[in-house]
Amino acid sequence: MRRRNSIVFIVLCIIFALAVSVVFPLDKGILGSRGIKLGLDLQGGVHLVYQADLSQVSGDQGGAVDGAMAILNNRINPMGVTEPVIQRQGTDRIVVELPGTKITDQEKERLSQVDILQFGELAAENETAKWTDELGRWKPATAEIDGVTKPLSSQYFKSNTYVNRDQMGNIFLFFEWTDEGARISKDITTRLVGKPLGIFEGDEPLRSTAGIPVAPTVIEAITDKGQITGLSFPEATTLSKQLNYGRLPVPLKLIFDDTVSPVLGSDFVARSVKAGIIGSALVMLFMILYYKLAGLIASLALIFYAALVLAVFKLWPGGGVTLTLAGIGGFVVSIGMAVDANVLIFERMKEEINSGRTYAASVEAGFARAWSAIWDSNVTTFIVCGILYWLGSSVAASAPVMGFALTLFIGVAVSMFTAIFVSRTMLRLFVGTALAKHLALFSSVYAGGRG
């Protein structure tokens, strides 16, 4: 019996050593794992949900959404985001997650435009304006082609735009009109000679590096090609690539937007670590003061617990658990909950010791009797974790809840293991030693008085 226990103890020590070696360093991977992944709320980033408007699509709706996802992907790639996530949710929604980046409002706006660029002319007093900026009120620049009014947009760019720099260092984005575009452009620019031609992205003017709306004055009719100036070289290059990928097959409406700056997140991580360390130190202090040697064992089990949970976070299928702020909260709180099983067992042991049993018998009875309550209460927590996970996966706005549910689930499951195996194995080590005769060491301060 004691020999078997010693073997279990050694195995647990090996598991602990493995867990620690998986966990550290926190930000790097080892043994096939990766660094601990931080959610968008912690590392900063953008979480967007688009609703595709399929009302105009008569045929293959799924194909239209897939097409939109491909275009979104192509528009995101030139922005240099590492590991963007573009997923379909349901039939007509697209979820975009861009971790670790702070994209500008202009870039965000550009993603969901059917046509990235639209052209405008100044509106007269009595006309309704589509755009308003410091240069004035604008309406879409349109031309009548074969009896149909058509607005001028980047839809009519050939997909061979490119960027070049002249000897003065000015940056140009060159484009060519398609045949239809050339007709519209000719019509409009002939009318606008001497007047500005505004360029817009969605609801906003395209702004130059100086922050001024790009609105060149038309010098002569533009028929087959043109250029846009004022952007920086990287801006123009990104825009050119995005333009060349073409237009979105369906209009997208932004229905959820959460943009977090990386500064906010790093602050949270530091503070969460502090909360975790101080919280668990105080819990250990309490356990040692109240349950003495048994409390010390519970504290060691808690350290084992923390190492094992973090290791599971890293090794979790699918590249590890993504830790969100809520998830870290769940983990820290689960430290307090993890000792719950130990408290149950120790209280039980105390009763057994008080009723005159030996140390060895009290340890075994304490675990056996506390088990049913530990099992029942953990199952209820698992049920709630399942419900929270469903809630988190069902709606965009509640995604952080999923992280909480997962970390709490892992935390509670691991705590059952550590409370039973780790604490019991360590308590059994004392069986037959001189220490086991000093029962007060394992029981609370009140034990002697009531016996």
Added chain:
Amino acid sequence: MFDIIGKRKWILIITAIYLLVAIVAIGIFRLKPGIEFSSGSILTLNFEQKVTQADLQTALDGAGYENTIIQQTAGGDYIIRTREMSGADKTGLEKTLSDKFGKLREVEFNSISPMIAAETTQNTAIAVAIALVAMLIYMTWAFRRMPSPVLFGTSAVLVLAHDVIFTLGFFAIAGHFLNWDVSLMFITGILALVGYGINNVIVVFDRIRENLTRGVSKDFAAVSNMSMIETLGRCLNSVITTQITVLAVLLFVGASIRDFAVVLLVGLVAGTFSSTFIAPALLVVWEKNKEMKSAP
């Protein structure tokens, strides 16, 4: 041994009184739904220069954003809660504010459309309902060998309802005076409370189950009383350890997770009282009623 169960009428009367206060508070003050449920935008800004909350409020009113709720974080950032803003609206507002107050940095922007908000509300309601029903079913099943398992299940769920109502009442009052709204983290806290708060009930009921099986006494009230006192130490200690970590989260992590921590803090205090005293008291009242009805 103290006879606490003997005073069960008083326990239930006191409980009824403060629950009534909580319900009235919820009725009067209402719980303000956060943007996850009501749609809207939250913009968190950091100003380089010092800006007072009153000045910011005036500027927002002037920019056409009336009825905004402004809160300042520990770090000095301003959290502005307002109606749903498009990207262009936000850019415009930030420009207006930076013209007035100097350089600013956008810390977070979160915008939720009515469609998403409605879905979140609906699914949250489903989640809470399923959680309560699941607890009822599991508790009834776990105590299936008891003479009346449904009583154990029902009592447990009533105790959970007590904890939730108490916490909601607290939030209604605190929310009214401190401008708190009910965020999704609040709901997460409530569900965590339901899952974890029931642990205490289980421990007490488990002991009643064990003592009944062992045949400690024929009197149900005496068994319950004894079980309650035996488990008191454990209930207090495990709440203390949990509260230590909850407090650490509340004090060091702060704002975004505040609702979650406060729910657990308040709910677990209520839960300790309810699981220790109310749950066995309810069981005994029902058992006694049954005995009286079955008596000739």
